[in-house]
Amino acid sequence: MSGFIRLHSSLRAAAILAVGAILLAACSSTTTSNKITSGAPLVIADLAPFTGVDAALGGFYEASCLAATTAMNKDGGVLGHKMTCATFDTRGDPADAVPATNQMFATEPHLAMVIGCTSDEAASVVPIINSHKMVMFCMTGQSEFDHVHYPYFFRLVPPDLSESYAMVAIAKYIKHYTRIALAFGNDIGSQTFVGPAIQSIKKAGLTLTANVTLDLTANTFRTEAETVVQSHPQVILTEALGSADATFLSEVKQLNGGTMIPVIGTSATISPAWYSSVAGAIGASTLAQNYVADNLVTATSGPEFTPFYDAMQAVKNQVKSLDSGSLATLLSGPGAVHLFDGMNLAALAMIMAKSTNPSVYKNDILKIGDGVKGAVVVHSFAQGKAELAKGKAIRYIGPGGPTSFDSYHDSPGIFQVDGYSPTGQVLVLGGISTADYRAVQ
Amino acid sequence: MSLFLASVGFGLVTASVLAIAAVGFSVQFGVTDVINLAYGSVMIASAYVAYFVNQLGPGVSIWLAMLVAAVLGALLSLVINKYVYAPFQRRGMAPIGIVIVSLGMLLIIEYTIQAVQGTGNLSYTMSQGPTLTFAGLILSGVQLAIIGLSVVFMVGLHLLLRYTRFGKAMRATAADRTLARNCGIRTDRVVTLACLLTGALCGISGTTFAINLGSFGATSADLFLVMILAAVFLGGPGQPYGAMLGALVIGVITEVSAVFITADYKYVPAFVILLVILAVRPRGIFNAGAIG
Numbered sequence: 001m002s003g004f005i006r007l008h009s010s011l012r013a014a015a016i017l018a019v020g021a022i023l024l025a026a027c028s029s030t031t032t033s034n035k036i037t038s039g040a041p042l043v044i045a046d047l048a049p050f051t052g053v054d055a056a057l058g059g060f061y062e063a064s065c066l067a068a069t070t071a072m073n074k075d076g077g078v079l080g081h082k083m084t085c086a087t088f089d090t091r092g093d094p095a096d097a098v099p100a101t102n103q104m105f106a107t108e109p110h111l112a113m114v115i116g117c118t119s120d121e122a123a124s125v126v127p128i129i130n131s132h133k134m135v136m137f138c139m140t141g142q143s144e145f146d147h148v149h150y151p152y153f154f155r156l157v158p159p160d161l162s163e164s165y166a167m168v169a170i171a172k173y174i175k176h177y178t179r180i181a182l183a184f185g186n187d188i189g190s191q192t193f194v195g196p197a198i199q200s201i202k203k204a205g206l207t208l209t210a211n212v213t214l215d216l217t218a219n220t221f222r223t224e225a226e227t228v229v230q231s232h233p234q235v236i237l238t239e240a241l242g243s244a245d246a247t248f249l250s251e252v253k254q255l256n257g258g259t260m261i262p263v264i265g266t267s268a269t270i271s272p273a274w275y276s277s278v279a280g281a282i283g284a285s286t287l288a289q290n291y292v293a294d295n296l297v298t299a300t301s302g303p304e305f306t307p308f309y310d311a312m313q314a315v316k317n318q319v320k321s322l323d324s325g326s327l328a329t330l331l332s333g334p335g336a337v338h339l340f341d342g343m344n345l346a347a348l349a350m351i352m353a354k355s356t357n358p359s360v361y362k363n364d365i366l367k368i369g370d371g372v373k374g375a376v377v378v379h380s381f382a383q384g385k386a387e388l389a390k391g392k393a394i395r396y397i398g399p400g401g402p403t404s405f406d407s408y409h410d411s412p413g414i415f416q417v418d419g420y421s422p423t424g425q426v427l428v429l430g431g432i433s434t435a436d437y438r439a440v441q
Numbered sequence: 442m443s444l445f446l447a448s449v450g451f452g453l454v455t456a457s458v459l460a461i462a463a464v465g466f467s468v469q470f471g472v473t474d475v476i477n478l479a480y481g482s483v484m485i486a487s488a489y490v491a492y493f494v495n496q497l498g499p500g501v502s503i504w505l506a507m508l509v510a511a512v513l514g515a516l517l518s519l520v521i522n523k524y525v526y527a528p529f530q531r532r533g534m535a536p537i538g539i540v541i542v543s544l545g546m547l548l549i550i551e552y553t554i555q556a557v558q559g560t561g562n563l564s565y566t567m568s569q570g571p572t573l574t575f576a577g578l579i580l581s582g583v584q585l586a587i588i589g590l591s592v593v594f595m596v597g598l599h600l601l602l603r604y605t606r607f608g609k610a611m612r613a614t615a616a617d618r619t620l621a622r623n624c625g626i627r628t629d630r631v632v633t634l635a636c637l638l639t640g641a642l643c644g645i646s647g648t649t650f651a652i653n654l655g656s657f658g659a660t661s662a663d664l665f666l667v668m669i670l671a672a673v674f675l676g677g678p679g680q681p682y683g684a685m686l687g688a689l690v691i692g693v694i695t696e697v698s699a700v701f702i703t704a705d706y707k708y709v710p711a712f713v714i715l716l717v718i719l720a721v722r723p724r725g726i727f728n729a730g731a732i733g
Contacts (some may be wrong), residue, residue, distance in 0.1 A: 051552075052660065055560035186705040213705040217664040219458075219654060222451035223699035223707070226444055228580070243562040246656030254581050255447075273561050280564030281656040365728055 020123045024100035025156045041082040042356060044343060047104060048116030048139075049092035053187070053216040054243030057275030061116050062087055063138070063319040064336040067311035068343040068381070075353060075382040077354060078347050083090065093188065097121030110354055113137070113346045115339045119160070119189025126153055135358040135365070137342030139335055142192055149408055152362060154345075156338035156400055157267070158296060158412040160189075165440050166294035166415040166432055167237050167264045168200040173367050173436040174417060175262070175292070179231035180377040183224070183248060185240035194264060197237060204440040206354070209233040212238040214248055225251035229261070239266040241274065246281035258280045260286050265293035265319060272329040275424045279337050284331060298337045299399045300428060307380035308340055308399040314335035332418065332426035334400075343396035345369050348384040348396055369403035369411065371395030446577025448696045450723050454584045456692025457591035458649045464598060465642030469518070472616035472635040474536070475526045478543040481666030482550035483521070483640065484647030487514040488657055489522030489554060492649040495565050503567045515637040515645020520713070521546060522636045547666075557692035562658040565651065579651040595685055596647065604680065611635050615679055639709040664708075668695075671715050677725025684700035686726060690714065 047063050050058035062085060068211055075080045088104045090097035099118070114136040117125055121141035130137045130150040138145075138153060141160030145153065150310045158166075180201055184190040194211065201208045209231035212224040225248055228236060235251070239243055245265075254259045260282060268274070270293050299305040309331065316327050328345035330336045344354070349358050349364035368384070371377070373394040378384040387394045395402075403411040415432045466480050487510035494506035529542055570582020580588075600606040613621040614631045622628045650665060651657040672691045676683020691711045699707040718726065 011500060050560070051555065055658075055660075215664075215702060215705040215707075218449065218453060218667050218705075218707075219650070219668075220663075220696075221704070222454070223444070223448045223696050224704045226447045226451070227704075230444060238604055243654065243656040244564055246564065247654050250655040254569055257572060277562035277564070277656045277658075280562070290552070318691055363710075407443060 011069075019415045020096060023364065031417045037293035039080055041084045042078060043084055043086050043108050043110050044077050044086055044110055045086050045104050045108060045114045045267050046116050047088045047101060047114050047121075047129075048090060049120060050087060050089040050132045052091040052093065053185075053244070053407055054072060054092040054118065054120055054189075056271065057092075057118055057139070058087060058089065058116065059319065060271060060273075060330055060333065060335045061339055063312070063315065063330060065341045066315040066318055067308070067336075068340050068347075070308065070315050072309040072344075072347055074383050074386065075385060078112075078350050079354065081110075081112075081356065083347065090116075090118075090119070090125070092120035094121050096164050097125050101125045104393060105134075109332070110199045110201055112350070113343070115139075115342060115356070120187055123188070123327060126150055127180065130152075132332055132421075133359050135346055135362050137339055137346070139339065141189070146410060151409075152358060154342060154405070154409045154411075156342055156403060156411050156413070157334050158415070159205065159410065160192040160266075162268050162415075163176075163198050163294055164190045164193045167193075167266065168197060168204055168206070169415075169436045170236070170264055170292060170294060170417055171235050172204045172206060172440060174432070175235065176266075176431060177206070177234040177262075178208045179209050180232045181212070181231055181236045181261075182208065183210075183212050183214055183228060183245075183332035185216045185239065185242075185244055186213050187216055187241070189268070190239045190241070190266075193237075193239060193429070196423055200440045216244045218243050218244070219247075220251065222246040222251050226249065228293060229255045233261060234326075235262045235264055237264050239268055241268065243277055245269070245274065246277040246342060248303055249278055250281040253286070254314035262289040263292075267293060267334045269293050269336065269347060270295055270329065271333050271423070271425055272424070277331050278423065279420075284420075284422045284424070292417050292419045294415050294418055294432070295332065295418040295426075296334060296338070296415045297401050297431070299401065301377045302403070304397055305399050307382070308337070311340070312336070328423075328425045329420075333429075337398075338400045340382050341396070341400040341403070344381045344384070344398055344439060345396055345403075347381055350396065351385055351388050352394075360387055366405050367396055368396050371402075392394045414422065443562030443577050444700050445697065447579050448700045449693060450578030450580055453578075453588060453693075454580065454653060456689045457588045459665075459668055459672055459692050460685050460688035461594055461642055462646035463648060463669050463676075463688045464595065464681045465639040466669050467673045467676070467679055467681050467684035468598075468611070468615075468635060468642075469639035470673070471681075472611055472632055472639075473522055473526065474530070474696070475522070475543060476540050476670075476678075477518075477521075477526070478540065478666065479521060479546035479550060480643055480669065481662040482547045482554075483514055483517050483643050484640060484665075485659060485662045486517060486554060487511070487582050487647035488549055488651035489558060489563070490644075491651065492536060492565060494564050495567070496579045499566070503565045503648070505653060506565075507645055507647060510511035510648045511641040511644040514642075514647065515640035517631065518640025518643055522632070551659050560658065562656045562661075563657045567698070569653070577609035582716065583652060588712055590645075590649065592694075594645070598681060607631070607634060626640050635706060661693075668692075668711075671712060674725055675715050675718055677727040680725060680727035681726050683727030 038216035048058035065085035119140040349361040353361035375393040491506040491510035672687030675687035693709040698710040
């Protein structure tokens with residue numbers, strides 16, 4: 001009994017401490033100064049999961065940040081400032097993301113922009129970042145950002161419902177499947193695909209055979225896999241990050257008599273972490289034969305691609321999570337490509353606006369991204385900086401292709417179909433026509 | 442019906458992996474008086490060691506790698522107990538304090554693995570063997586091997602506890618360490634050997650857990666640790682037979698639940714049953730108060 005009382009007292013003390021810490025964190029972040037000390041390095045904050053089930057995302061965004069800032073610094077930086085990256089771990093959980101965001105504003109007086117903010121935490125952190133009047137390029141597909149206006153929010157990746165339509169369009173018009181199963185993770189970012197996918201399957205006249213939710217922290221998914229196998233789908237639409245898809249798909253293969261059921265993934269499955277875990281679990285050649293994904297059209301060669309490729313090559317040894325195989329995957333991964341473009345757009349906007357204050361330079365992101373009449377097209381930070389120095393208007397088109405921002409600062413892009421080679425290289429397998437895409441909306 | 446039977450089979454596999462881990466945890470708790478939350482991280486550390494051994498060459502079997510993982514698990518458990526938990530216990534730290542220390546060890550080991558090895562997931566190089574269907578159950582050769590391995594360990598542990606001097610000494614130490622010492626049992630040595638034994642079980646369970654998972658990372662065992670605790674407390678802390686029964690109940694009910702309710706809530710029924718049983722028998726089903 002006395003032990004119980006001691007436990008009770010300890011818990012009460014811990015609770016008081018925790019509440020105190022939360023109050024302190026909450027009070028520490030009401031304002032942000034945009035006064036940057038002359039010549040001080042400007043910080044790009046990578047606010048993303050570095051631990052937890054989506055831990056791989058933060059590291060890949062960091063690779064993109066290092067590549068972009070190294071290229072910028074090689075060309076003299078931005079308005080006399082060197083660029084640098086800082087990381088803030090959200091653990092992929094809003095409960096951890098909010099304190100991490102507050103810590104970011106409390107500890108980084110020279111913050112220039114934020115990248116990351118995935119679907120795991122965007123709903124919680126975007127309003128905070130916006131209230132601090134800080135430009136952010138977010139990797140979220142959540143549909144609420146299609147119609148809620150945050151002046152400092154920018155997005156170069158499609159809303160999740162667009163991706164759902166693209167996946168169903170691939171299933172119906174490119175692969176000619178009629179029976180579809182859904183298997184998405186139970187995280188916020190993955191679940192947003194489910195509703196639009198079900199609607200789209202119905203609209204397309206296809207059959208939804210099973211819809212299973214995968215708990216990303218679970219240890220096996222055999223019953224879920226058997227549910228899917230017994231429903232006899234021709235294809236599984238999926239996004240379950242961490243080790244979940246690897247475990248689930250290996251169990252599907254086993255329970256389907258050793259034969260893999262084809263898979264259509266979201267663009268988030270085009271990542272080195274997803275590839276290596278799933279290829280390890282079901283076999284690289286099996287994955288290559290049975291997997292496609294929707295992805296935004298990205299350059300794989302040419303003047304838009306070369307500066308990005310060179311920048312990534314320059315930093316590949318600085319990023320621990322990257323080996324040569326995963327670098328090849330990352331070169332087509334949305335996390336690397338579109339954030340690289342976002343950072344270049346923001347940096348060039350600062351130069352154009354002659355200010356590092358987000359309130360001043362944010363509108364120039366739209367001008368440089370969408371272009372104005374007579375603008376010179378540039379494909380790198382260095383080219384853009386040189387043209388701006390000549391007093392020219394510029395339009396930046398990077399590896400992610402041309403942008404077209406709407407009034408909510410979303411630039412949804414055009415979809416293509418990607419796959420993997422057995423070595424993990426991303427292959428462009430075709431496109432999705434506008435007519436096919438609209439037919440399943 | 443066929444999905445129900447299949448889920449029972451899947452539950453048996455989960456229960457087998459869980460039983461090896463839960464029995465090790467329970468015996469360790471019985472002998473050391475530590476609710477060792479770092480157990481899950483030692484499991485994963487052992488799974489990583491098995492992976493590195495498995496990757497040494499194409500001929501290195503995962504079953505051989507499992508032996509190396511058992512050695513690592515044994516040593517790591519011994520070191521943690523001897524140099525972390527025991528000093529705190531000697532200073533008279535309350536049990537709840539030791540639990541917090543073990544939570545700290547869990548995080549330290551997990552984050553160290555993540556810092557060294559990265560956030561990616563790994564898979565063993567191994568064949569799953571043929572898939573066998575029997576009376577509605579669908580199991581691969583590897584899963585049958587895991588069930589067989591678990592049965593062997595359970596029987597082996599039973600024989601050890603019942604019929605060997607060391608087993609009896611462990612039971613006596615768990616029942617009352619002071620009395621056991623006064624009876625001439627070298628309890629410090631018993632604790633050391635028990636840590637090695639349960640650590641080895643921890644290493645083996647980590648490897649079977651990773652085999653069963655197909656793909657694992659540094660934090661993969663987080664939820665599994667909760668299932669281990671549930672199995673242990675369902676059967677009665679310190680009760681290896683209780684842990685076996687607890688593992689069976691938790692493992693099977695979890696998988697069968699996924700047939701009837703949304704799969705991401707499949708752990709809920711198992712924990713509801715845990716709460717109900719603990720409400721009726723607060724010290725677990727096997728509440729004799731000492732090992733065995």
